Amino acid sequence: MTKTTTTTVAADLLTRSNRLGADPRNTNYAGGNTSAKGSETDPVTGEPVELLWVKGSGGDLGTLTEKNLAVLRLDRLRALTAVYPGVDREDEMVAAFDYCLHGKGGAAPSIDTAMHALVDAEHVDHLHPDSGIALATSADGEALTAQCFGDAVVWVPWRRPGFQLGLDIAAIKAANPQAIGCILGGHGITAWGATSGQAEARSLEIINRAEAFIAERTAELTAQGTHPFGALVADHAALPDDVRRTKAAKLAPVIRGLASTDAAQVGHFCDDDVVLDFLSRERLAPLAELGTSCPDHFLRTKIKPLVVDLPATATVEEITARLTELHEAYRADYAGYYDRNAVPGSPAMRGGDPAIVLVPGVGMFSYGKNKQTARVAGEFYVNAINVMRGAEAISTYAPIDEAEKFRIEYWALEEAKLARMPAPKPLATRVALVTGAGSGIGRAIAERLAAEGACVVIADLNLEGAQAVADELGGPDVAIAIRADVTSEDDVAALVDAAALAFGGVDLVVNNAGLSISKPLLETTSQDWDLQHDVMAKGSFLVAREAARAMIAQGMGGDIIYIASKNSLFAGPNNIAYSATKADQAHQVRLLAAELGEHGIRVNGVNPDGVVRGSGIFAGGWGAKRAAVYGVDEQDLGAYYAQRTLLKREVLPEHVAAAVYALTGPDLSQTTGLHIPVDSGVAAAFLR
Known part of the structure; x- marks a missing residue:
C-alpha cells in the first residue's frame, strides 16, 4: 500500500x-x-x-x-x-x-x-x-x-x-x-x-x-462635516501619550482583578488611533451596547464590552470606584442575558466578567486565558469597531439579535470544542517578573516559569541579554524584556508599569538581581558596602513595594520570592558586604510575609550556595576571588563547593529555578515566610 x-x-x-x-x-x-x-x-x-x-x-x-x-x-x-x-x-x-x-x-x-x-x-x-x-x-x-x-x-x-x-x-x-x-x-x-x-x-x-x-x-x-460615530466628545478625547499610558498602567491591575472574578485572566492593552477615536465619539455608548455580530468576534469579545462612562480627565481613584459599580452591573446584565436565552440542556454559564473594557481617553483592555487570547480578543474588537464604522457610514449598524448570539456562544459544539482544549499548565494566567533574568540563575528561573505557563517580564540592566532570553522564550506573547536598574525608584516603578501594560498586572515576583564583592573587612570600602546594599537590599525592597501595590490593586493575591543565599545564615570569611545584604534580604522575607498575608500575598525565599556553572555573578570575577580564598583553581570551584556539602552534588541554576517553582506552583499554596535551602546540604546553614 x-x-x-x-x-x-x-x-x-x-x-x-x-x-x-x-x-x-x-x-x-x-x-x-x-x-x-x-x-x-x-x-x-x-x-x-x-x-x-x-x-x-x-x-x-x-x-x-x-x-x-x-x-x-x-x-x-x-x-x-x-x-x-x-x-x-x-x-x-x-x-x-x-x-x-x-x-x-x-x-x-x-x-x-x-x-x-x-x-x-x-x-x-x-x-x-x-x-x-x-x-x-x-x-x-x-x-x-x-x-x-x-x-x-x-x-x-x-x-x-x-x-x-x-x-x-x-x-x-x-x-x-x-x-x-x-x-x-x-x-x-x-x-x-x-x-x-x-x-x-x-x-x-x-x-x-x-x-x-x-x-x-x-x-x-x-464632506458634510459628519462622522459615522458622531461628533467628538471634548472630555472623551485621548490624553497625551505619557499621561495616557501612565494612567493605563495604574488602571490595568484594577481592571484585571475585576475581569478575573470568575477565572484568572491575562490582560492586553491597546491605545491604537482607531480605538481612541471610537472612545471619543458620541455614538460610543449606544454602539457598544449593540455588541458585536460576526460569531468569530463575540465568541472572543463576549457579546458586548464594559464601557466606563466617565470623562478622560477622571482620576484613577474615580475610575476605580466607578469600575466596581459598572462591573457589578455588567455581571448582572450578563446573567440576565443567559437567563433569558438558556433552554434545558444549555451549558452552564461560563462567567459574567467582561472580556473587553473601554476607558475613554485611555484605551482598551482585553482579557483571555493567556496573552495571545487576550491580544486576539482586542484585535477582534478593533475589527468590530471597523465593522460598526463601515455599517454606520453606509446605513445603520444592525447586528444579529442576542438570541442568535446566545445560540452560538452556548452552542453544544462550542462547549465540546472547549472541552477538547488541553489542560492549562500549572502557572497559566500568572504574570511573573524576574529581576536579573538576562543570565545565570535569573534566566533559569524565567525559563522554568515560562515552561510552566507563566507570562514573564525579563528585567535586567543588560537589555540585549534580556531581549535574547525573551525571544528564546517565545516573544511578546510569552515574555518581554525591560531594562531596569533596581536601585532606581523610577526604573522600578516603570518596570511594574511595563508588566501591567504588557500582561495586565503582576502575580509573581522574583528578586534575583545581584552582584558580589568578595573582600575582607579591612579592604571593604563604603562604596562596596553601599553598592551591595543598593542592588540587593534596597533593590529588593523597591521591587517588592511596587509589585505589592499592583498585587493589592488586583486583589488576586500573589507571590514574592527572594533569592537570598546560604550566606544569609553562614558566617564565611572575606564576605562582609555580600553576606550582610543577603541577611537583610532574608529578613525582608519574614517582615513582608507578616505584612502582606492579609492580601493573600505569600513571601518566601531561596537560599542557594555554590552555583558556579551558568552564574553571572561567578563569571563576573566573584568566582576567581572565592577560589583564591579557598585555595583552589577557579575551574574547580564548583566541585570544591560540592565536596563540602552533605550530598556531594553541585548546585546548578536550574535547581534554584525548581525551588522557585515549588514555592509558586499549586502544591505549597499555604506556605509563606519560608526559606528553602538549595545548597546540597550545608550543615552550618541549617535553619534553626
Missing part, C-alpha cells in the same frame, strides 16, 4: 490560504476557511476518489499547514443531504463528518465543512473581512449588496453556521450562475472559482469593492 501525500491541489490551497490570511483586511485571526476539491487514488481500491481539502477547526489561514487541513470524501459528504435531520438537529451533522474522512482525515472538520462540500465549485473561500461584515451587518444590507455589486454578489440571509447554511449557499449559487460569491447576513463573505487563482481573485474583488463602496460613502459624510 502506497502512502498518500499532499497533492498539488492541497499545496495550492495552502499557498492561497496563507496569502489571504496574511492580510488582516481579508480576515481576522483564525477566522474563515478555504477549500479545494480534487482527486487521488484510493490506496485500498486503486480507483480515483474525489476529495475535499478544507481548513479544519481551530486553524489560522495565515499560518495554515498540511496538518491543519481536514481531508474528506466528497461522495460521502454529499450523501449526507439524504440524512440531514433539519436545523433543529443541526449539531448532529458535525459528528457525521467523521464518517466522511479520507484515511486519518487530518484536522477535525469544522462546522463550515458543509458550505465547502455542497457549493458546486472546485475552490471556495469563506472570509471575515471588516468591509464585508460591515455590509452584512447593515440594516438594509441586502439592498446595499445589490447597489455595491449588482448581481455579481448575492445576499444570503443570516443563518447560524452549519449544514443548512451550506445548503442555502449551494442553492443560491445554483440559482445565480453569474455570481462570484455572496454576502452572508450578519457574518461575512463567501467566494468561489473554477481554479484556486480565480477563487482568490474573486475574494479580493469582493473585499476591495466593499471597501471602496464604504470609503465613498464615508467621504461623503466627511
